[in-house]
Amino acid sequence: MLLAVDAGNTNVVFAVHDGREWRGRWRIATEAQRTSDEYAVWLLALMQHAGLRPAEISRAVIGTVVPAALYNLRRLCRDWFDVEPLVARSTLDWGFAIMVERPQEVGADRLLNALAAHHHYGGPLVVIDFGTATTFDVVDGEGNYQGGVIAPGINLSIEALHKAAARLPRIGIGRPQAAIGRDTVSAMQSGIFWGYVGLIEGIVGRIRAEAEMPGMKVVATGGLAPLLAEGTSVIERVDPDITLEGLRLLAARNPVPISGRDAT
Numbered sequence: 536m537l538l539a540v541d542a543g544n545t546n547v548v549f550a551v552h553d554g555r556e557w558r559g560r561w562r563i564a565t566e567a568q569r570t571s572d573e574y575a576v577w578l579l580a581l582m583q584h585a586g587l588r589p590a591e592i593s594r595a596v597i598g599t600v601v602p603a604a605l606y607n608l609r610r611l612c613r614d615w616f617d618v619e620p621l622v623a624r625s626t627l628d629w630g631f632a633i634m635v636e637r638p639q640e641v642g643a644d645r646l647l648n649a650l651a652a653h654h655h656y657g658g659p660l661v662v663i664d665f666g667t668a669t670t671f672d673v674v675d676g677e678g679n680y681q682g683g684v685i686a687p688g689i690n691l692s693i694e695a696l697h698k699a700a701a702r703l704p705r706i707g708i709g710r711p712q713a714a715i716g717r718d719t720v721s722a723m724q725s726g727i728f729w730g731y732v733g734l735i736e737g738i739v740g741r742i743r744a745e746a747e748m749p750g751m752k753v754v755a756t757g758g759l760a761p762l763l764a765e766g767t768s769v770i771e772r773v774d775p776d777i778t779l780e781g782l783r784l785l786a787a788r789n790p791v792p793i794s795g796r797d798a799t
Contacts, residue, residue, distance in 0.1 A: 538592045538616060539782040540608055542599035543644065544667035545690075547608075549578055550779050551587055557779065559585040567603035571610035579615070595620035596786040598643040598778065623647060623782065627789050631678040645672045646680060647781025652754050653678040654784055656772065659748035661739055663770065664778075665689065665757030669731070671738055673746060681746070684738055689731055689759055696723065710765055732766040739769050 536558070541548040543565060550560040561581045563574075579589060595612040597620045599605050605622065612620040621627075625638035629650055635641060648662040653674050662672045665688065672683035687695075689708055697705040706723050714729055716722025743751050755763065755770045756777040764770040774780075 536587070536591045536593060537783060537786055538595040538612065538618070538620075539779050539786070540595065540597040540599075540612075540620070541644065541647075541778050541782060542597065542601050542604050542608060544600060547604070548779065551582070551585075551592070552779075552783050557776065558587060560779070565601055565604060567601055569604070569607060571607045571614055574607065574611045575615045578611075589616050592616040592618060594618060594786055594790075596623065596782045597621070598623035598647050598782050598785075600642045600644055621786055621789055623785055627785065629680075629785070630788055631674075631680060633680045635680070635682050641680070642670075644778055645670055645683065647778050647785065648672055648756065649674045649678075649680045649781075650784050651777045651780035652774070655774070655777075655780065656752055656754055658752070659746065659750065660752040660754055661742055662777070663735065663739075663753065663755040663757075663760070665755065665759040665763060667691065669734070671742065673742055675746075675748060684742070686734060686738070689727060693723075693727060708759065708762065710762060728763075728766060731763060735763065735767055736769050 537552045539550045545565055546562045547565050548560060548562045551558045563577060595616060595618045597608050609620055612618050623643040625633055625641060629646060648664055649672050652660055652662045658674045658676045658678055660674050664670045667688045669686045669688050670683060673681040675681055693706060696703050706720055708727055709724055710728055711721055711725040714725055716725045739753055753770050754772045754774055756774050760773045764773050
């Protein structure tokens with residue numbers, strides 16, 4: 536079985552794939568200083584609850600945008616599962632060209648999204664990921680990564696409003712009933728929701744015009760993707776597992792036979 540680890544700025548997602556399907560998914564808040572033993576106590580209990588044993592894990596793959604978290608995630612794989620993890624980097628075999636000036640600067644999650652989206656949906660396409668940042672990644676018809684756009688994430692924007700304006704409260708994101716808010720909270724919710732819908736439509740429109748790739752699809756992922764998709768017809772598909780699928784596909788292309796016990 537494959538252990539896939541997607542370490543983002545907000546959460547770390549662990550998932551196990553048995554070769555046919557995902558057997559379990561679990562998430563924990565990202566803390567760069569969390570030790571491998573702390574991860575293990577939490578993860579092994581959840582795996583046991585799902586009927587999975589550490590000895591069943593034969594491979595592991597890590598994708599992270601938090602470099603400081605990598606050491607302990609590696610140690611988790613080596614010490615508790617006895618496997619050497621594959622770490623998603625631009626230098627691996629992705630099966631496509633990374634057509635940007637500095638490929639090493641592209642976040643692993645963006646390349647993983649591009650890999651899985653093209654595999655499942657073909658191309659050309661745009662992948663929108665509603666994470667700590669909102670990213671738009673462009674993939675051409677052959678699957679090559681063309682670059683993209685990075686904007687502040689929705690929750691970052693909400694927190695910035697609350698912290699920078701003394702009289703504005705911290706709010707939750709939701710689809711407002713009307714564009715014109717009749718109180719402070721509804722006005723803020725409208726600005727956030729419809730503002731991001733406008734961001735999505737505007738950026739996708741500009742990408743389509745600039746890229747000149749007929750038939751460009753739009754796939755969205757991230758926790759807020761279903762909510763934002765309700766507000767616009769631009770988003771054609773919502774796929775919550777696209778980053779994990781990218782990890783699975785990358786591991787299949789780049790086998791790592793070294794055991795954790797023998798790795799340095």
